[in-house]
Amino acid sequence: MSEYKIGFIGAGNMGSAMMEGILCAGLCEKNEMIASCHSHGTKERVEKKLGIRVTLDNREASSAKIVFLAVKPYQLADVVEDIKGSLKEDTLVISVVAGKTLLQLGQMLGSGMHIVRSMPNTPAMVGAAMSAICTNDLVTEEEKEEAKVLFESFGQAEVVREDLMDVVTGVSGSSPAFIYMVIEAMADAAVAEGMQRKAAYKFAAQTVLGSAKMVLETGKHPGELKDAVTSPGGTTIEGVAALEANGLRATMMAGVRAAVQKSRDMSK
Ligand SMILES: NC(=O)c1ccc[n+]([C@@H]2O[C@H](COP(=O)([O-])OP(=O)(O)OC[C@H]3O[C@@H](n4cnc5c(N)ncnc54)[C@H](OP(=O)(O)O)[C@@H]3O)[C@@H](O)[C@H]2O)c1
Structure with missing residues (x-):
C-alpha cells in the first residue's frame, strides 16, 4: 500500500500553490505528499521550497491515494500514458487541467476511476483562490467533501454542475x-x-x-x-x-x- 496520501503530477505555478496551501493547512504531512515533474530544475526547486519528495517518475507520484493532475492540457496525454497502469481503482483523481471534461478524463484514464474536475485560479498562490469542482458519478459524497476541503486550504471552493465549468472559467x-x-x-x-x-x-x-x-x-x-x-x-x-x-x-x-x-x- 502507498505511503503517500497526496500526489501531484505537475509542480508548476498551480500545482506548487495548491501543495503549499494543503501543507500549510496541515491536511497532509510533508512525508505524505509526493510530486512529479518534467525537469531537474523544478524537482530541486520544489523539494527545497516544500520539503516533500519530488520525482521525475509519474508512476511513483500516481501511487498516492489522491492524485492531482496539474499539467498543461497538451501534456496530459503523455502523463496518462505513464500512469494509466499504476492507478488503483480506489484512487481519487483530481484534475486541474483546463477544458478537459469528466467524460474525456474518464475515457483517457479508464472506466471505473473516481474523477474530480476542477478550476482553481491563480490567487491560489496567496491562499485566496476561487475554485470550482465537479465530479463523475463514481465519486462518493465523502470523496467530494474531501476534495472540497483540499481546495479550501488555498481559498474558497464550490461544487458546481459540470456544464457551469465554462462559466467558472470566465467569472473566476x-x-x-x-x-x-x-x-x-x-x-x-x-x-x-x-x-x-x-x-x-x-x-x-x-x-x-x-x-x-x-x-x-x-x-x-x-x-x-x-x-x-x-x-x-x-x-x-x-x-x-x-x-x-x-x-x-x-x-x-x-x-x-x-x-x-x-x-x-x-x-x-
Ligand atoms: N494558471 C492558471 O491560471 C490556471 C487556472 C486554472 C487551471 N489551470 C490549469 O493548471 C494546469 C497547470 O498549469 P500551470 O500554470 O501550473 O502550468 P505550469 O506552471 O507550466 O506547470 C506545469 C507542470 O507540469 C510539469 N510537467 C510537464 N510535462 C510533464 C510530464 N510529462 N510529466 C510530469 N510533469 C510534467 C512541468 O514540469 P517542469 O516544471 O519540470 O517543466 C510543470 O511542473 C493547466 O492544465 C492549467 O490549465 C491553470
Missing part, C-alpha cells in the same frame, strides 16, 4: 487578469493626477481587495454597497456616472462572456 479562472487591468487603469489615473506609481498600485489594489471583502463578508448586494457610498451631488456619483457613460458594466460583462465562449469553443 480568467477574470484575475481583468481585475489586474482595472487596478492598472485606476493606478494610471492616480498617476495622471500626480500620485507616485508605487503608491497608486497600493491604493488601487487595496481598494479592490477591501471592496471584495465587503461584498463577501457583509453579504450585501453590490448595488446597496455602491448606494451607501454615493452621497447626493458628491464625488463618487460623479465617477459612477462617468463609468456608466463609458460602458463599464457592459465592458466587464463582454469580457467575462468572451472568456466563457472561448472556453466552450475549446472543449468542443
Whole structure:
C-alpha cells in the first residue's frame, strides 16, 4: 500500500500553490505528499521550497491515494500514458487541467476511476483562490467533501454542475487578469493626477481587495454597497456616472462572456 496520501503530477505555478496551501493547512504531512515533474530544475526547486519528495517518475507520484493532475492540457496525454497502469481503482483523481471534461478524463484514464474536475485560479498562490469542482458519478459524497476541503486550504471552493465549468472559467479562472487591468487603469489615473506609481498600485489594489471583502463578508448586494457610498451631488456619483457613460458594466460583462465562449469553443 502507498505511503503517500497526496500526489501531484505537475509542480508548476498551480500545482506548487495548491501543495503549499494543503501543507500549510496541515491536511497532509510533508512525508505524505509526493510530486512529479518534467525537469531537474523544478524537482530541486520544489523539494527545497516544500520539503516533500519530488520525482521525475509519474508512476511513483500516481501511487498516492489522491492524485492531482496539474499539467498543461497538451501534456496530459503523455502523463496518462505513464500512469494509466499504476492507478488503483480506489484512487481519487483530481484534475486541474483546463477544458478537459469528466467524460474525456474518464475515457483517457479508464472506466471505473473516481474523477474530480476542477478550476482553481491563480490567487491560489496567496491562499485566496476561487475554485470550482465537479465530479463523475463514481465519486462518493465523502470523496467530494474531501476534495472540497483540499481546495479550501488555498481559498474558497464550490461544487458546481459540470456544464457551469465554462462559466467558472470566465467569472473566476480568467477574470484575475481583468481585475489586474482595472487596478492598472485606476493606478494610471492616480498617476495622471500626480500620485507616485508605487503608491497608486497600493491604493488601487487595496481598494479592490477591501471592496471584495465587503461584498463577501457583509453579504450585501453590490448595488446597496455602491448606494451607501454615493452621497447626493458628491464625488463618487460623479465617477459612477462617468463609468456608466463609458460602458463599464457592459465592458466587464463582454469580457467575462468572451472568456466563457472561448472556453466552450475549446472543449468542443
Ligand atoms: N494558471 C492558471 O491560471 C490556471 C487556472 C486554472 C487551471 N489551470 C490549469 O493548471 C494546469 C497547470 O498549469 P500551470 O500554470 O501550473 O502550468 P505550469 O506552471 O507550466 O506547470 C506545469 C507542470 O507540469 C510539469 N510537467 C510537464 N510535462 C510533464 C510530464 N510529462 N510529466 C510530469 N510533469 C510534467 C512541468 O514540469 P517542469 O516544471 O519540470 O517543466 C510543470 O511542473 C493547466 O492544465 C492549467 O490549465 C491553470
